[in-house]
Amino acid sequence: MDDFIFGTLATDELRQAHVRSFQAGITHNHARRPRTPKPGQEITLELSVGPAHLKDRAWVYWTTDGSDPQGQSGNALRGQVIAMEESSMEWNTSLWGYVRHFRAVLPGQARGTLVRYCISAGSEMDEEVFADNHSMYAFTVGELAQPEWVEEAVVYHIFVDRFYPGHSESWNNPAGPAGFYGGTLRGISDKLDYISDLGANALWLSPIFPSPSHHGYDSTDIFEIEPRLGTKQDFRMLLDKAHARGIRVFLDFVPSHWSFHHPTFQQAIRDQTGPYVDWYFFSHWPDEYETFFGVRELPQINLRNIAARAHILKAIEHWLEIGVDGFRIDYAIGPTPDFWGDFRKTISSKNPDCWTFGEVVDPPDRQVAFEGLLDGCLDFLLLEAFRQTFAYGRWEANRFFDFLDRHEKFFPRSFSRPSFLDNHDMNRFLWAAGGEKRRLMLAALCQFTLAGTPVVYYGTEVGLSQERDIRQDGYGFPEEARLPMPWEQDQDGELLSFYRELIKLRKSEKALRSGTRQALHSNVDTLAFKRSWGDEEITSVLNISKEPQRVYLEGPWYESLLATDQACKVEFNGKGVNIDLPAISGVILKEA
């Protein structure tokens, strides 16, 4: 069975249709270079026009004063206009027609300038149409890179209701897996020693705002704390205690939708003349409106509405003032593109050291479009590669190796790509691996010796798995991947020790956090790569096959720092090193 990873492009059919609709449309789709322009640097914008659109000219309408540009047929009604030039044309066999490409260059701007723009195409014979369904775009001038501390981080991802109810509390016994188990913010505070001992120095909390659900992705008030989880005081205490231990705290934030029960939505469906109707996208008031994936309980928010946008940004400011260190942005492709210009401006002005990373299940070309707007995106492609290679054994080592090379070349180095093996929306890695712990250990060894900031989903480090596939009851019931955290004797001590060692090693070796990567060896069964920082070199050698394998590396004597299997052997033969690896095992080596 395929590994199901939630998203809009989960099947081949959806992917083909997606590609075609972009190629056939009047499409800008963030084609902006550079995405992080320096002050004074020109910015090139591109547009493509599919065969069925009878357009032979195009314009960029833009402002630098924060207001929305407006224009018509090449005349600016607010802000400025630049006529695009037709730059090239290509034949598209799939669409059986020619696709036109246009280009315009915006002049360089001062640091901090918020440029807002939209693009249209027209012709004398046909009406003007705005690109990407009338999308508005925005970006801020000045380079953006992830905060320096991000390279040092090891993130622990907590699903709050399922982590710990607190020292004097016990788990609830809900009727079903979607019920409330009783995890709390105090419970997390009580377990900070555990988290510290694991070695994590950052927490990503699932949504903590008031919400009718166990997961919280449908909040009713983005300024408050869900009472089941605790009080604002509890949250401040958690922040203080975590910070005292050098642990940062990130919130899971959902800008694109919230609960049907949110007071503004309730007012919007009661009063058609009120101010909140425009906070949403009603196609037929009050019954039909845009939602997150067709879920009526999750109305989509109109972030082009100035008041709605201000509301969201005020909440961001609020939590930054309280002391939050970062945001994981849920469904980051949801909001209008220009929202991110304001979002970044808010973050930069309140706390430039705040880390923002998006949940973008769409492929790398869509992820990298967030460069300059967010610090980065969760690395879903690497997740897929980890799972295919290490959990399912479907990819050969060669293929994983080649993927890594391409994947790392594709993204700018400054773009965060936090790595993970599983999360709350998919089968846990250990379940996907048929319960084979050695597969999880090998994947973790690989994860922690690559550059991306590693994220560990609560429980994965102690062998928490599940009882059945998340799709057992059709999609929409991933609760199986959110079972309560086991504690004490219910934990797999061997796995936990391994994770502690792994994290310790990452924290002690700068090469693993910040080093460049060099491919050393790969075949169908095995692969080896080296991370280097100055003179420091750390080498990972992995055997993904079900048979023992020997890998030979030229060079000096290597010392084994950590192995997934005691039977891994490293022997110097005078010229190089023979590394004997049992089935599905790996080792981390250092030049001795």
Added chain:
Amino acid sequence: MDDFIFGTLATDELRQAHVRSFQAGITHNHARRPRTPKPGQEITLELSVGPAHLKDRAWVYWTTDGSDPQGQSGNALRGQVIAMEESSMEWNTSLWGYVRHFRAVLPGQARGTLVRYCISAGSEMDEEVFADNHSMYAFTVGELAQPEWVEEAVVYHIFVDRFYPGHSESWNNPAGPAGFYGGTLRGISDKLDYISDLGANALWLSPIFPSPSHHGYDSTDIFEIEPRLGTKQDFRMLLDKAHARGIRVFLDFVPSHWSFHHPTFQQAIRDQTGPYVDWYFFSHWPDEYETFFGVRELPQINLRNIAARAHILKAIEHWLEIGVDGFRIDYAIGPTPDFWGDFRKTISSKNPDCWTFGEVVDPPDRQVAFEGLLDGCLDFLLLEAFRQTFAYGRWEANRFFDFLDRHEKFFPRSFSRPSFLDNHDMNRFLWAAGGEKRRLMLAALCQFTLAGTPVVYYGTEVGLSQERDIRQDGYGFPEEARLPMPWEQDQDGELLSFYRELIKLRKSEKALRSGTRQALHSNVDTLAFKRSWGDEEITSVLNISKEPQRVYLEGPWYESLLATDQACKVEFNGKGVNIDLPAISGVILKEA
């Protein structure tokens, strides 16, 4: 019903699969810039490597002495080698993976140098693979443009067995439409007055070599004349008489396959150790071999075999020596790419004034890859646009107008794109137009006022149509589009007069043959464009709708040179001109 145009990409499904296989493969596919390098000019070659190919390096092996380059893992075994550089990488959502792009620059070469090359990709972990299924490429240094006279040409396309049996002969009465009707070369000679009166100054003859079929695309000897059609003496006489009238003669030549009965094939299947086995592609001798579209009677020729190639090129030389002025190349995508390097060298050395144009039903990106190898390709895309717009009424005028703009921009001006409305492999235009003569006249008016050298398929100018759809009996029976030419009172005199006027006009107005084109006007129903050469300007105004339409053009008084309908009216109102066009009609105007 869709208009069926024969080819490998006739359906959407085939097109999708084609695109994917190119993107997924190790693909060069003629990506060479410039395609007609000047002496000393560097040549850039590109390669893409799909996600499933674990290759991270690539090489170009090449020679300049006419021999085949050979190499392995970046080492040249014959000729030279250049390591390609990885130039970019893109994410491909359709393939769900990264595609690598490589680039190499070949140094400039002296005029006339025949460069032969092949490209491979490899890696330390995986074997070397040659691009495009081990294709060999070739090109000759020095610019190539169509002969100057081509712009002056009007081509008459004759299907020999169906044109005329000769003054003292009568048609046969074959049992079925695939039988022999009895057209001959002498018959054509006898009708040169008719062709001259029409105004054509070039003939394209369907294959005249010995063959068991009525169409001749399955020849058994490419040096001789099919006895049914005449003798070599007859052919020489036709050439002499045609040339005396200023009419050039082109042969239809098939380099990629011939008849199962060709003596070399018969010998190949009799003697496995003989020299002719390698002239073909046997996958399992003697039963299984590559063919043209799976037709066992049409074995594909291995043009990588030196003797087979020399045989074909010798035939080209032979017909050039006899006095042939050009070749229409059947199924030009069939032969190995490097064949065209030698082909062009042969043409250039024997008769640089010879015109060569390919039958490439594949889309424009494939056609344009013949730049520098052939003078051009039959314009199948324009054919499709003509038929959709004028025969079927499915395209609005806007769409045709926009297509023209894109299509003309896509091709280099020096690349021949002979235009046509129908040929021997598809329903005749008049049949496709439901017998509506005004649709044919309007399409012809458009054809003859665009730049491409016009081709008229025999009989189209006198209303020859057919009795049933060519697909009536499934594909493979296009004989319906090859009915015998009507003569004398069986001809549509009105249509013939119109064609004569049209050709006369094209020949008298340099702007129509060589002018630039400028779009003047278009809407859903009507369009107008102007061709300009120096001060000469000729304007075409067309109404494709079923209702009368008025088109207003600014500027001076226009005089009507030719109209498809007597009711077309042109009136100067003091400032501009109102052109009143009945349903489905058009007019050619000149500034008075």
